[in-house]
Amino acid sequence: MKLNVAVFMGGQSCEHEISCITANQALKALDNEKYEIIPVYVAKNSDLYTGEKLFELKNYYDLDALCKDLDKVCLYKDGNKTYIRPIKGFFAKAQPIDVAFLAMHGTGGEDGSLQGFLELMDIPYTSSNVLGSAIGQDKVIMKEVLEMEDVPQLPWFYVFSNEIEDNIREIEETAKEISYPLIIKPANLGSSIGIEIVHKKSELLPKLKECARYDSKLVIEKMVTNLKEVNISVMGNVYDPKLSAIEEVMKNDELLSFKDKYESGGAKKGPAKKVPGASKGMASTSRKIPARLTKKQEETVRENAVKAFRGLNANGVVRIDYIIDGDTGKVYVNEINSIPGSLAFYLWKEVGVDFSKECDILIDNALKMYREKKKMTRSFDTNILSNYKEG
Ligand SMILES: Nc1ncnc2c1ncn2[C@@H]1O[C@H](COP(=O)(O)OP(=O)(O)O)[C@@H](O)[C@H]1O
Ligand SMILES: [Mg+2]
Incomplete structure (x- = not known):
């Protein structure tokens, strides 16, 4: 029996288009011998859609036209299963969802909102949980937690x-x-x-x-003026986090901008109208792998990646970004990306984990963490209401 995997993409965030790119990279990498793949597009107004057209990135150039060719869907729970079903059509077929594969970035998809919805719907999902996602989204709370974990910051x-x-x-x-x-x-x-x-x-x-x-x-x-930016990805769960290769990110401006990250074609700053010229999303940023680091710096990066991942309640695949002061050589954690662009597959490839394998690991981990959670005692089998007297 194939596992039904719903790949979520889009959403309300300004990284909507980038999320579609990440999702399309994942749709190509997911093994369709093992999985029945159901792409779920979250429109900017939060309507949900599915359809064959979502498998081809060129169909996304005009998002309004795309939606017209898709089925608007809803999710509902019945018994032990959660289903996805077209809203229109009396005989429309419902499909059970076994796991949600999250390729969402930013507000709504990476900040705990979607995670909360999936918890309520009782669907296992590949990202950090509600708490971990929310901490990672707010730079103030994230920094406070990192401080408590003794992770070096500016x-x-x-x-x-x-x-x-x-x-x-x-x-x-x-x-x-x-x-x-x-x-x-x-x-x-x-x-x-x-x-x-x-x-x-x-x-x-x-x-x-x-x-x-x-x-x-x-x-x-x-602000560090002579800076080097390096990133590492962490995958798994808090009990067993694994580390990827370390990349050094090259930038053109004083800041690593949206343009540097996603539009290496040189379009104007801000989300591009078409799916950005560089249709590789985060994978198109210019980078050096492995990053040029001293042994000591590399150790600091790896050590603090695990500390940050665990302290921030992360799960699935994340990217931890660092700033290195070129004058002092000191290494500082800058931020966590709870659902990184391109799911950081280009960092895993370097350590022998191709994107298909990464998807397998993420799905297995989602199911494992779901089972762990189910084992916890959450309610007692009593009914307080049966003894309750009004007044
Ligand atoms: N303290 C700093 N000193 C120098 N450059 C910085 C600093 N903080 C951020 N930057 C630059 O700004 C970019 C974006 O900042 P970041 O904290 O990663 O926010 P975002 O969530 O927008 O990616 C970084 O990739 C880096 O190029
Ligand atoms: Mg950043």
């Missing part, structure tokens, strides 16, 4: 967007302690969107206000 603090003007003197003081240049980031976005560089005190307030357009919480962090 000096940082945060402010609420609506308190900037009232507290500007205090903010300036703390900024001075950390010392310029600084970098400001919206707590909940990704892909370098909304990030500002502050070279001196007079720029602080206007740049904070600019960044405040994107989020209610802002991270202010020491």
Whole structure:
């Protein structure tokens, strides 16, 4: 019997198109001898669709036209199974879902929302759970957890967007302690969107206000000017995390931008209209593998990847990004990507795990963690209500 695997993609985030690329890479890698593959497209308005057209990336160039050729679907639970079924058509066939394979990035898909929906629907899924996903999405909470886990980070603090003007003197003081240049980031976005560089005190307030357009919480962090960026992927679960090769990311601008990451063709900054010219998503970024690191730096990267993965309640496949200060050689964890672009397959390939094998590992792990959870005692077989008297 084949396992029914629903591959989720799209969603409300600004990484919608990137998610479609990741999903299409996975759709090609998943072994169709083992799996009945059901692509599930989450439209920008959260309508769900499935259909054959989702197997070909060229069909995504016009998303509205694509939706017209797909079936709008719903998920429902019946007995021990959860099914996906077209909304229209009395005789439309329902298919059970055994596991959800998540190729979603950003808001809604990577932040615990979809994970919560799948928990409620009782479907095993390949990513971190609700808590792990939510921690990874909020840079402030993520940094606080990493701090507690003793993971090295650059000096940082945060402010609420609506308190900037009232507290500007205090903010300036703390900024001075950390010392310029600084970098400001919206707590909940990704892909370098909304990030500002502050070279001196007079720029602080206007740049904070600019960044405040994107989020209610802002991270202010020491900026490394001579930096090297390296990433490592971690796969598995908190009991047995495995490490990939380490990549060194090359960039063109002062910041690793959306353009560097996804549009190496040189389109304008921001999500491209067509599926980006570089149809390889994150796999198209220019990189060196293995990264050029000293033995000691490599050890620090590997050691802290495991610490971060476990501390942040991660699961499935994640990517942990580092900033290395070229002047001091010091290694700092920058962030976790709970569902990394291209599921970081290009890092696993380097250690002998091809994308098909990676998909198998992710599915096996999802089913294993689901069974583990089911073993936990969650409720007692009593009915308090049967003895309850109103009034
Ligand atoms: N402290 C820093 N010093 C120098 N560059 C930074 C720093 N923090 C981030 N960057 C640059 O900005 C990019 C995006 O920042 P990051 O924290 O990864 O946010 P995002 O979630 O948007 O990817 C990084 O890839 C890096 O190029
Ligand atoms: Mg990043």
